[in-house]
Amino acid sequence: MNRHLSFLGIAGIVILGSCSHERSSVTGWNLNDPKNGGYEVSHNDEQETGPGLVFIEGGTFTMGRSQDDVMYEWNNVPRRVTVSSFYMDETEVTNVNYREYLYWTSRVFNGNYPQIYTKTLPDTLVWRNKLAYNEPFVRYYLRHPAYNDYPVVGVNWLQATDFCKWRTDRVNEFILVREGIIDWNPTPSDADYFNTDTYLAGKWTGQVKQPLPDLNPSGNGTRNVKIEDGIFLPDYRLPTEAEWEFAAYGLVGNTTLELIFQRRIYPWNGHATRNPDEKYRGQELGDFVKGAGDYMGVAGDLNDAADVTAPVYSYWPNDYGLYGMAGNVSEWVMDVYRPLTPDDEFEFRPFRGNQYQTQVKDQDGIVIQDSLKYAFNGVDSDIVSIPGQVKWRDVDKNHKEDNLAERRNYHESDERSFQDGDVASSIYYPDGEGAKTAHPTGIMYQTGTTTLISDETHVYKGGSWKDRAFWMSPGTRRFLEEHQATDYIGFRCAMTRVGSPIGLGGKNEGGKY
Numbered sequence: 001m002n003r004h005l006s007f008l009g010i011a012g013i014v015i016l017g018s019c020s021h022e023r024s025s026v027t028g029w030n031l032n033d034p035k036n037g038g039y040e041v042s043h044n045d046e047q048e049t050g051p052g053l054v055f056i057e058g059g060t061f062t063m064g065r066s067q068d069d070v071m072y073e074w075n076n077v078p079r080r081v082t083v084s085s086f087y088m089d090e091t092e093v094t095n096v097n098y099r100e101y102l103y104w105t106s107r108v109f110n111g112n113y114p115q116i117y118t119k120t121l122p123d124t125l126v127w128r129n130k131l132a133y134n135e136p137f138v139r140y141y142l143r144h145p146a147y148n149d150y151p152v153v154g155v156n157w158l159q160a161t162d163f164c165k166w167r168t169d170r171v172n173e174f175i176l177v178r179e180g181i182i183d184w185n186p187t188p189s190d191a192d193y194f195n196t197d198t199y200l201a202g203k204w205t206g207q208v209k210q211p212l213p214d215l216n217p218s219g220n221g222t223r224n225v226k227i228e229d230g231i232f233l234p235d236y237r238l239p240t241e242a243e244w245e246f247a248a249y250g251l252v253g254n255t256t257l258e259l260i261f262q263r264r265i266y267p268w269n270g271h272a273t274r275n276p277d278e279k280y281r282g283q284e285l286g287d288f289v290k291g292a293g294d295y296m297g298v299a300g301d302l303n304d305a306a307d308v309t310a311p312v313y314s315y316w317p318n319d320y321g322l323y324g325m326a327g328n329v330s331e332w333v334m335d336v337y338r339p340l341t342p343d344d345e346f347e348f349r350p351f352r353g354n355q356y357q358t359q360v361k362d363q364d365g366i367v368i369q370d371s372l373k374y375a376f377n378g379v380d381s382d383i384v385s386i387p388g389q390v391k392w393r394d395v396d397k398n399h400k401e402d403n404l405a406e407r408r409n410y411h412e413s414d415e416r417s418f419q420d421g422d423v424a425s426s427i428y429y430p431d432g433e434g435a436k437t438a439h440p441t442g443i444m445y446q447t448g449t450t451t452l453i454s455d456e457t458h459v460y461k462g463g464s465w466k467d468r469a470f471w472m473s474p475g476t477r478r479f480l481e482e483h484q485a486t487d488y489i490g491f492r493c494a495m496t497r498v499g500s501p502i503g504l505g506g507k508n509e510g511g512k513y
Helices: 002-017 095-109 114-120 135-140 157-178 196-200 241-249
Strands: 053-056 059-063 079-083 086-089 330-336 357-359 373-376 381-385 392-394 457-461 477-481 494-496
Touching: 053 241, 059 241, 079 241, 086 241, 095 114, 095 157, 114 157, 157 196, 241 330, 241 457
Parallel strands: none
Antiparallel strands: 053 086, 059 079, 086 494, 330 457, 357 392, 373 381, 457 477
């Protein structure tokens, strides 16, 4: 015992007498010390909240139908799932937000690659109706400053996804400029614009102002920012269907000691769509169609004060502080649509739409950059890569380095149709000759012939200015092909929460955080 105490005492003296470097708990070597190899460990434990985002503390909830299924689609069977904490835009992306994206894309690519800018443009013709006069919206809704704070529409799923990627790069670029690591470039070109993946791969050609010190004694003395530094934010993206629905209900306001004491049909309590508060009694809580031909009420006392969409802060937020989760516009989510997804998907972080990819590298392991390419879909050509960005490919069993044959959790790159449309789940569907065998194209969904469902069909959630109250329940779900847009579908971005689901400022009941 005395020998043991003596050893602890000596060890304590050594630690106190050494420099202030933290030591490895497994080897005892100094961390962040060039003399000990320069292994760097960052303690930036808390994630920065990105511009426009609200923190959504996750948890378990019953996803799916919360009222009678008057459409008899049976595509949202209730099921209990768990959603991790994440971040979500406070409002839908507005016209002025989207025009910033258009402006940037025009400045960077319109000179040499005008097709890139053209593909970002919303379809303003979605406002047209053969038996209605909507031409003013065609001309003014996207561009006129009177509509700046209205949700952008006419954006298809692909365009919404590209906006999220662009936003990721602009925010990460701003962070590096703010931290004094790179110079601000007021005139980016298609040769030197900032892209997060390109920067991380060491391929970015912009101006570095103050690189980080490299503690590796074999290095060059300086280095770029790495993921391990915790400086970059995770990607902006569309929310999953489960995330959107969880956030829309805002059940955090009805929770006491892990008990949800009242379920919700809408993002607020009760069965009505009007505010019960005495001060605001009778005012509508969202923008939707009240009845046949009633889009905004009677002159002199308009019930929602919006003929089509409304400014994104027009109505009360839910208990997460999110605006417009019922009415105004429906919103794209990431998921590929299948009617039976609620029966099939995993109960933790449920999502259908995985397509596993990896960066393309040359024989020396160097990341390859893309050039401008097109994929012809029979109707129009769509840009699938942009000059200067890192090239990605689907994981493939023919690439030995992907190691698909030995994996236990997945064996394919594309899992969008897993258990509902893939070869295995279509084995009893007849092929063209009537034989009941597996069909390589997934005969279960003969898209355009017997169904509108495909791997390019995505879910959109929530009601809109064009819908009845039924669709304002977050549990409802509809779908549309990813290339299509409407005058009633918009979107908002989300971001993954890394680390603790509560954060450094919170504690659970056991006091573990």
